Amino acid sequence: MAEHGVGLSLKGLTKAYGPSVALDGVDLEIAPGEFMTFLGPSGSGKTTTLNLIAGFVEPDTGSIDVGGAPIVGVPPHKRDIGVVFQQYLLFPHMKVGANVAFPLRRRGVAKREAQRRVMEMLEVVGLEGMAQRYPRQLSGGQQQRVALARALVFNPKLLLLDEPLGALDRRLRESLQLEIRRIHREVGVTFIFVTHDQEEALAMSDRIAVFNKGAIEQVGTGETLYQRPDTLFVARFLGDSNVIEGEVRVDGGQTYLVDGRNRFMAPNVNVPVLDAHMAVVVRPECVRLVAGAQELGPGVNRVAGAITEVTFFGSRRRLSVDVDGRAFLVDESGLGPAPRPGDAAVLAWRAEDASLVCTGAPTGAPRSAVPVG
Amino acid sequence: MTTNAWRRPSRLILAAYCTLVGLFVLVPTLIVVPLSFSSVRSLQFPPPGWSTKWYEEFFTNPEWRDAALTSLRVAGVVTVLATALGTMAAIALVNSHRRWSAAARAFLVAPMIVPGVVIAVGIYYVFLRWQLTETFLGFVMAHTVLAIPIVVITVGASLQSFDLQLVRAAQSLGAGPLTTFRTVTFPLILPGVLAGALFAFLTSFDESIVSLFLSGSTMRTLPIEIFQSVTTSLDPTIAAASTVLLGLTTMTLLAFGFLSYLRNKAEAHG
Numbered sequence: 194m195a196e197h198g199v200g201l202s203l204k205g206l207t208k209a210y211g212p213s214v215a216l217d218g219v220d221l222e223i224a225p226g227e228f229m230t231f232l233g234p235s236g237s238g239k240t241t242t243l244n245l246i247a248g249f250v251e252p253d254t255g256s257i258d259v260g261g262a263p264i265v266g267v268p269p270h271k272r273d274i275g276v277v278f279q280q281y282l283l284f285p286h287m288k289v290g291a292n293v294a295f296p297l298r299r300r301g302v303a304k305r306e307a308q309r310r311v312m313e314m315l316e317v318v319g320l321e322g323m324a325q326r327y328p329r330q331l332s333g334g335q336q337q338r339v340a341l342a343r344a345l346v347f348n349p350k351l352l353l354l355d356e357p358l359g360a361l362d363r364r365l366r367e368s369l370q371l372e373i374r375r376i377h378r379e380v381g382v383t384f385i386f387v388t389h390d391q392e393e394a395l396a397m398s399d400r401i402a403v404f405n406k407g408a409i410e411q412v413g414t415g416e417t418l419y420q421r422p423d424t425l426f427v428a429r430f431l432g433d434s435n436v437i438e439g440e441v442r443v444d445g446g447q448t449y450l451v452d453g454r455n456r457f458m459a460p461n462v463n464v465p466v467l468d469a470h471m472a473v474v475v476r477p478e479c480v481r482l483v484a485g486a487q488e489l490g491p492g493v494n495r496v497a498g499a500i501t502e503v504t505f506f507g508s509r510r511r512l513s514v515d516v517d518g519r520a521f522l523v524d525e526s527g528l529g530p531a532p533r534p535g536d537a538a539v540l541a542w543r544a545e546d547a548s549l550v551c552t553g554a555p556t557g558a559p560r561s562a563v564p565v566g
Numbered sequence: 567m568t569t570n571a572w573r574r575p576s577r578l579i580l581a582a583y584c585t586l587v588g589l590f591v592l593v594p595t596l597i598v599v600p601l602s603f604s605s606v607r608s609l610q611f612p613p614p615g616w617s618t619k620w621y622e623e624f625f626t627n628p629e630w631r632d633a634a635l636t637s638l639r640v641a642g643v644v645t646v647l648a649t650a651l652g653t654m655a656a657i658a659l660v661n662s663h664r665r666w667s668a669a670a671r672a673f674l675v676a677p678m679i680v681p682g683v684v685i686a687v688g689i690y691y692v693f694l695r696w697q698l699t700e701t702f703l704g705f706v707m708a709h710t711v712l713a714i715p716i717v718v719i720t721v722g723a724s725l726q727s728f729d730l731q732l733v734r735a736a737q738s739l740g741a742g743p744l745t746t747f748r749t750v751t752f753p754l755i756l757p758g759v760l761a762g763a764l765f766a767f768l769t770s771f772d773e774s775i776v777s778l779f780l781s782g783s784t785m786r787t788l789p790i791e792i793f794q795s796v797t798t799s800l801d802p803t804i805a806a807a808s809t810v811l812l813g814l815t816t817m818t819l820l821a822f823g824f825l826s827y828l829r830n831k832a833e834a835h836g
Contacts, residue, residue, distance in 0.1 A: 247734075247738055248737075249734055249737075268737070268742070269734070269737040269738055270736075270737045270738070270739075270740050270741055270742050270745075270746075271740075272738075273740070274738065275738065275739075276734070276735070276738040278731065278734075278735060280729070280731060282729065282731050282732055282734070282735035284732065284735075284736075284750055284754075285754070286753045286754055295736075295739050295741075295749070296739035296740050299739060299740035299741050299745065300740055343739065344738070344739070347739070347740065
């Protein structure tokens, strides 16, 4: 099929329902053909943004451009944007074939041509031979495939997917995730996928926009968001992490985070704001157990504590380690002898493997970095 | 064993009781059927002989025929008007703010609750001034007001099981508001609309209280013609007219029952 992805540009979108602010200034550029995921907890504004793009709701302020053309004020049926809903929303009084043909008939496509395209699209979603069934005769996964075919058959400029896998069980969800990825590659349409499931977002997306409290916290590839989160919210929403909050110091070209008792080396990537209250985020798999006397080299943090819990997950083992009353999570390979709760442990991680992030707490006025003492 | 022994007579008693109640309700109504085939000019039971001359009288006498035609015409127009208006009202109610829709619903359904004679007096007073008594338009307007509530209720019940999100789905696929109504909403609420239309027809066709006030020598409906004849002539044409009325309403209800039977069957198969 031809490439017909179209870019999308959101600028300064706001929306309030009475006193409650649903969206508080959303800006985002989506490239043609991209698979973009809106990720966030419920009430974070991701579905509101989707409804604004679809045209079900109009923004209070801001603009939405699809392929360079503004669409605010255009009614939804004239936007040429496909939508897949969590509850499938197939028309129960129409057979599968008629459901998929519905958008073509609205566009005056001739009957035979429509028939051909319906069959073609049913094949893409793996439902050939189902055209004469009624939606209620299909399983949930099959119904969602029909919804996908119906939303794609008219070559929409964009496809919006509003938690489309939320109503399905885990196994089916995983197989449909792969399926949706494959269909995205095949049709080349720009996909916007809304979910609150971080694993789903990481597995499927080209890029992820993390929503929080009506605004986008960070946009980037899954790897960027996971390895280099900008904010504590992003770090906590995507995967597990060890978080140390404290004040930023700089000493001899090395950035430190001081939390009162301890001083940790932090990565030097972001230009730190001196004395700012920030946090260091270390993923559990970046922390290792080391022998107490081992020479670690420069740029490695080391703390000592005692193991409190060991959980075996097959391919890996998760240790919970108490360090001065703070619980550290450590992931290590499931191979080799397992440590036991109560064992003393020395933990180490390279400063460069951690991220220095904003905590969201108010910080003082930015000052230039000045070496301490 | 004891439960069975206890059960059997109690079931018999229940069956007998139900039959008696049924007869008590039906017999006074059904007695008009043999009376209408009587051979003599009096409401004598049992009739001394049989004939169909009272039906001939009913269908040829201009007074009876006019009344019957008036009733049918009024009921026909009322069915169309009340179904259209009631359906639109029911859809507006589910789409509007909850606080307003509750008040609006109460207002729309009021003609069902307010005593008929109060409505009749009110309508009579207003229609006298507007010179709408004894007019086709007057009957249609009054009956439509009385028939709208039943349509609002039946269509409202259908809309309860209609997922309003389907409207969004249709819009996203390129259907404007009217197309969405025609292709999605209407087919799915059709059972409620049909039931509403049927009851709207019956409401108008049977209506007696308001019609009594609006009727006169130049225009009256069938129930009023029957009422007038009972007070003056008492010949079996009344029984024939009543039988026709009874037959028509029963057939409409049976047709509706048959339709819903067919639909259930289609759904079970589908």
